Amino acid sequence: MGKGEVARYVVDESKGRNIESYNYPGFTVKQLLELPRHLEAPELWDLVIKAQRFKKDVLKVWRSLFLSESSVAVFQDSFWWWFLQKFKPNQEDQDHLFDRIADNFVALFLLVPRDTKDAFFQIYPDCLSQVIYVAFCEAFPESIKYFDDEFKDGLVDLIFQWISGLKPKKCTWRKWNLSSFKTTMVNDANKDATANVQVSGSASSVAALENISYEDLLEDGKYMADGEMSEDSEHINDIPKESETVTESCYIGPGPECKRVLFRLGGQSPLVSYYLKMHEIANAASCSLTCRINRTEVYKLPPVAPTYQDVIKETRRLREEFQKDYTELQQKYEKGIEAIMKERKEIDQKFRRFVFTLL
Structure with a gap:
């Protein structure tokens, strides 16, 4: 590489750190779009997995599923879909990306063993939101100002609604272990050597499940939902003492505004429903009679006070x-x-x- 090429590479690399100057590479049918700045999806997933403090006996199970080809594909295409949605709108490419996201999500859904589906997909939307957020921070470190609370709120709402059809609790991202992301970013000089992991298939995860109880998996799912740390966590020494924890308190004045929304029991994930429609597969759930109920949803938080x-x-x-x-x-x-x-x-x-x- 000559001096001119080196200089041009340095200029291009510096431009790539800013999201405003980054050019979308364009959709390709048979190949996933690479992440900016040569980021590796398995390394980012590994970073997020470590931040969750899963129990040791279920860590291998979750790890193999998160790092499966289908999960990695869902992550990368979701990253680019959100990139286009927020910064470089392109409806045609977004539609193509969404088609592939639905395909890979159904593949992931079929990969997860039946008796662990509930536990896994209880934590998957939150972890997927985290890894997308980390990817943006890593890919565009000079544009951190754009990845604010509103950015995180929109991202989390989108991912949860794609997967479950329901909006999560407001400000779910506040329970993310963001401090660990800042200290162990993938592009740091002290990058963990164990971050280079192979994308895995289904055999290892199914084999590992034979020695793990469903209750243990659900307990980790409960941790992700409630923000509680498991007692035998791998990083138990990092958990603050009870006297150091901060109790959440409500703002003085009116509380959050709520509304009643229609909810169908027995409904499917929007990604699964779209997949069935896209491939013209008969949707048995939509044909059967299902009970519709109303549920309360927080749609507006009180002002900061x-x-x-x-x-x-x-x-x-x-x-x-x-x-x-x-x-x-x-x-x-x-x-x-x-x-x-x-x-x-x-x-x-x-x-x-x-x-x-x-x-």
């Missing part, structure tokens, strides 16, 4: 200040009274001496 916890802390601070001022004032008065009594005593002694001399 001091929380009840903030008010309690401020009240305690003011109380301590008032108590301190009162103590200082009381001591001042006591010293003043003591000085007056001393002065009075001295005057009384002088008066007695004066009377004694007159007599």
Whole structure:
């Protein structure tokens, strides 16, 4: 490579760090689009998997499923779909990407053993959202300002609705272990040597499931939903003590605004339904009679304001200040009274001496 080529490569590489100057490579039918800056999907998945603190006995199962060819394909195409949606709209390519996302998601759905589907797909949307977010931060480090709370909210809502058809709880991303992402990014100089992992198939995951109970898998799913750490976590030493944890508190004033939405019991994932429609496969679930119910959904959070916890802390601070001022004032008065009594005593002694001399 000549000097001119090296200089051009350096310029192109610097441009690639900014999302505004990045050019979308274009959709290809038979091949997945590579991630920007030569990022490897398995390495990003591995980074996110480690941040979840899964139990050791189920880590291999989840890892093999997350790193399967279908899961990696869903991740890469979802990354580019969201890239186009947010920064370089291209409806035709987005449609092509969505077709392939549906195909690969159904392949992943069939890959996961039946008795672990509920547990796996309870945590998959959140993990998929995380790995897409990490990919954007890694690919475009000079455009971090664009990947704000609104960006994360939109991404999480999209992925959850694609997979489950339901919006997640507001600000689900607040439970992400973002601190671990910042300290172990894939492009750092101290990159973990174990991050180079092979994309795996279904055989290893099925074999590993034979020695793992379904309850253990569900327990990890519950952790992902509730934000609780498992007790025998691989990174148990990193878990803060109870005294160091922060209890979530509500804003003072009106609470979040909710609305009633229609929900169909027995419905399918939108990606699965789209796959069936795209391939003209009879949808047995849509033909059968299913019960429709209403559910409550939070659609607007209250504006940012001091929380009840903030008010309690401020009240305690003011109380301590008032108590301190009162103590200082009381001591001042006591010293003043003591000085007056001393002065009075001295005057009384002088008066007695004066009377004694007159007599």
